[in-house]
Amino acid sequence: MSGHNQFALLKQRRFLPFFIVQALGAFNDNIYRQAIIGLLFYLGVSDEERTLYTNLAPALFILPYFLFSALAGQIAEKLEKQRLIVITTAMEIVIMSLAAIGFLTQNMPVLLIALFCTGLQSTLFGPVKYSVLPSILKPEELTGGNGLVEMGTSISILTGMIAGGMIFALAGSHGPMVAAVAIIALALFGNITARMIPRVDAGAPALKINWNPLTESLAVLRMAKKHKAVRNAILGVSWFWFFGTVLTSQLPTYAVVNLGGDETLYIFALALFSLGTGVGSLLCEKLSGRIVEIGLVPLGAFGMSAFLLDLYFARTGTVTISDLNGFSFLQQPGSWRIVIDLLGIGLFTGFFVVPLFALIQSRTDKSEMSRVFAALNIQNSGFIVLAAVLGLLTQNLLGWSVPQLFLALAIGNVLVAVYIFSIVPEFLMRFLSWVMVRTLYRLRVHGVEANVPDEGAALIVCNHVSYMDALILSATIPRPVRFVMYYKIFNIPVMRWIFTTAKAIPIASPKENAALMQRAFDEVDAALAEGELVCIFPEGALTKDGEMATFKSGVEKILARRPVPVVPMALKGMWSSMWSRRDTRLGRMRVPRRFRAHVEVVAAPAVDGASTDAAQLETLVRALRGDQA
Template sequence: MASPPEHPVNDHHSQFDLLRQRRFLPYFSVQALGAFNDNVYRQAIIGLLGAMLLAGTMAPETRALYTQLAPAIFILPYFLFSATAGQIAEKLEKQRLIVITTAMEIAIMSLAAIGFLLQDMRILLVALFCTGLQSTMFGPVKYSILPSVLKPEELTGGNGLVEMGTSLAILLGMICGGSIFLLAGAAGPYVAAVSIIALAIAGNLVARRIPRVDAGEPGLRVDWNIARQSWRIWQLTRRQPAVRNAVLGVSWFWFVGTVLTAQLPVYAETNLGGTQALYIFALALFSIGIGVGSLMCEKLSGRTVEIGLVPLGAFGVSAFMLDLYFARPGQALAAGLSIPQFMAAPGAWRIMLDLTGIGLFTGFFVVPLFALIQSRTPRAELARVIAGMNIQNAAFIVAAAVIGIALQRFLGWSIPQVFLALAIANALVAIWIFSIVPEFFMRFVSWLMVRTLYRLELHGIEKHVPDEGPAVLVCNHVSYMDALILSATVPRPVRFVMYYRIFEIPVMRWIFRTARAIPIASPREDAALMQRAFDEIDAALADGQLVGIFPEGKLTGDGEIAAFRSGVEKILERAAAAGRPVPVVPMALRGMWSSMWSRRSASAGAGRLGRMRVPRRFRAHVQVMAQAPVRDPGVTAQQLEARVRELRGDAA
């Protein structure tokens, strides 16, 4: 009887565990407080404008001018200072920089408080510009800090929490900021002044609890030439195709979100027949959807950076936005509806579902993109890449506002028609991105297949697969799906070495090629191919990648583990001879023999069709085991085989 596995329980930790840990909670609280305070301030400005209009101290034309100026003033610093912010975030220790930016917020909000007390819009707009500057400085460190404090398997869950916290903080900030002048009346300016200063001080105090995080590149010389550095930093976002298109996807997320949220106030009034309260309700549905979708990403991805969720999110957004158009293509038949009255109206629940669904799939779309950017970008460049992304985001936000206005004022489109156009454009942009970098769609297909056909249980993956650096993963070979299953469970990308005939299977070939699998043959079949495979394995390990191999060299025909061949020894010998020995992580698949695409039925005489048998129990229960890395470069194939046999046990 084989010994029990080293980890008898499933490797599952809730992302909410991060909220109890100092490495994450203070940071999460600071970014949520910052987003909350920004929106309290901006909505309080709108509230002050309304109060001044009612009091007769401001003309309607002046109010309209300030309302149009405010978003432009806030977004301008992203164009002007993102390049500088990215360099500073790369050069300075990150906790220190967060304390500096939150101290800036105290000073800025003190200036804004004076503006509220004097009811002077000029001071408030200057403070708004400074708020945009402070957000520009905080942006690069906000996302570049995560890979330094989180493990690779925590990136998706951590980003999900950040997006959830940000979306809810924005919503609550808008509600609270918009309520100040409604509830406080004449005392509104005093309440607003005290609130924004208190929130800024709270953010700074919490920032001091963030642990120290080393700078990405402390020796970097800051170039203060804005135009030159903006171009160079933007170019950094384009070095890797996957990162380039992930950045494009995030910018497109801001485009879609800007168009949608900009139309919601008028849409709630003219098409839903409601009041300002109904607009907030619609925004709440969208924000809650984003929060829920962001949190679901960790569960759906299996705690890996699963970019297969991105196509699901993109097409889900288009589907719900398309349905939103058909749900209410014209104007509402009633006006002045309260939230309960709207909910009681025919078709209201369909609209509510559409708004929530758009937010939900937006979370599926954007969270894996952030995780991909963080995991694929070198640490010494990440803050600058985030800064370059912020420049592009700002451009997309401005374009969204201009296009939205142009479609309605010059072409006469209704808001539902704008939503229809946006749904179609979103689908076309998604198809274009996925055609340029097929890895996104490949991961979606493999994710869908694995999560549909199997129920995965992990043991030892997080503990024993290295978070960074090269390693060789060795595993028993049971079915044609083995590589896809391991890809779905290992947090980092894996370069799999596989028999060339499996590599050439129709449909699967496209997936394997896109995943940069390495085909190999025996020397009798194709000596040149075998040599190319070993050279490519050497290059991948030298680059710090994970390489996965199945040392049996073939699928099991009886459910048992065959003798490991000497190819794994050759891989380790070549790496050691080059002066860079690599660890070997023994892994095992349990429960795959009774699943789809094993040779179980074929071995019983079912013929070739047996290879495609439907499992007796749909969504077969499969365990993926990992053991402590072997660091002896002289380890033999037989020794590794014994470790894999021990891991696999009797559960074929």
């Protein structure tokens, strides 16, 4: 695990062609849209006409997401995905050829029709873009792969805007020809690259397509709400688009009015935000330990608000200077604070959104994933429109300045984050466990991603060394786990909230509380019947000397009722770490001498629960544990 590099995916055929295709698509879309604006300036149209076109263009691009996302999700579910990507990139060639005619004839209606068609093509590609990743990536690669895709998208959007904006500035009278050739060439290159993507099976080839966009849109939105964590991850992604739309749509005015910049300073500010987002997206895999770590989501949300709040205080009013470019702006007092704020907002935005995409992919059935992402696109487009409308209303009707709008957005972001985390406490619980585990230990994980099943019921058995064992295992296993733990550990102050949120199952010995023990076995069976992961510590108590005790028969009682697969796991290095019983003479918890201990979590392949017993499982865990505890 420690030697893995997510950039290695860029050397592999299963990922590289797809990465290039999605990055080229975003790059070409933004070249096209910015070149349209460049053509308006080149033609010298009136301010009123230019305002009409610049407001109409985004509406035409986003409209197909409302109208056709549900249909696109069904098509992406029914067809083999590599074939569909080839089809959509071939559509892009046709659409960009129409757009090229618009540029060459300098015909704005033709360009706007082509822009609508570009939105339609993006709508069809959208459900494929993210639903294909779980099919071409291993579970432990999902976070890193999503990080690369988000980084590629951010950089492509930024460079596309810059390149599209420069075409008419540099090419002059040859601008229409350069724009026409560029967008067709990029579309051709994307289609050629799409043919190199390996085959990816359809999620639901027998699906019968519902051609009614209204009823199917409602159906996919209901489908996306079946799983509470997925539903709220979708809400989080849509909020990300709302947040980003409000922020980036205000940057042109902010750069001129509040920073004293020329027309290029806006691009500089956008570049800082995009760079931060790309870096944050890439860091997610390192920070998460290659699992789908939704604990990063609260960190990202509060970091976004903190830096946006500081951006408000950094420059609350207008400035008297003007026409600053990026270099001259950096020479001004307080400029580096604004640079750091824009980078920080982008960085934590990456922390916020990448785990949400990975969570949706990891917890959605593959036969429904494209339609769930279609529902996400419908909701995203609604949030984008809402962001644009609220931006106009607050400034034109309420008279808010851009910094005041940033302040409101920072506060709103905190409120939305608190709302999401209150209705799905797992997000906040994972954040707290992630902070605690990464602060107290240096973790190495072996075999967990390969041997813990991605879906379905399974029983995990592990040796029991410290009061932190459940927290460490929950931080290394991608799926939610129901832990069976001694009721006195369950009732530790502060930790009790985390264990309750994680739906841990307290248990006692029959001498202490026979009713609690029976209730625990019933809860375990019910959880396994629901297809959940359950983890037990068959020794029944913490080790007192660092050695493993004999596994008790409780594991056999569980498997007798429901013989699910059993995954043996072992904790190594915990005996000399925090909150074990080492050096404790009175049996009380104490802080040991060793801080930031090296701890390993090791997993073996699952065994058949119907043909194993406590002794065999103990042997497997001892083999995993080696000579360390």
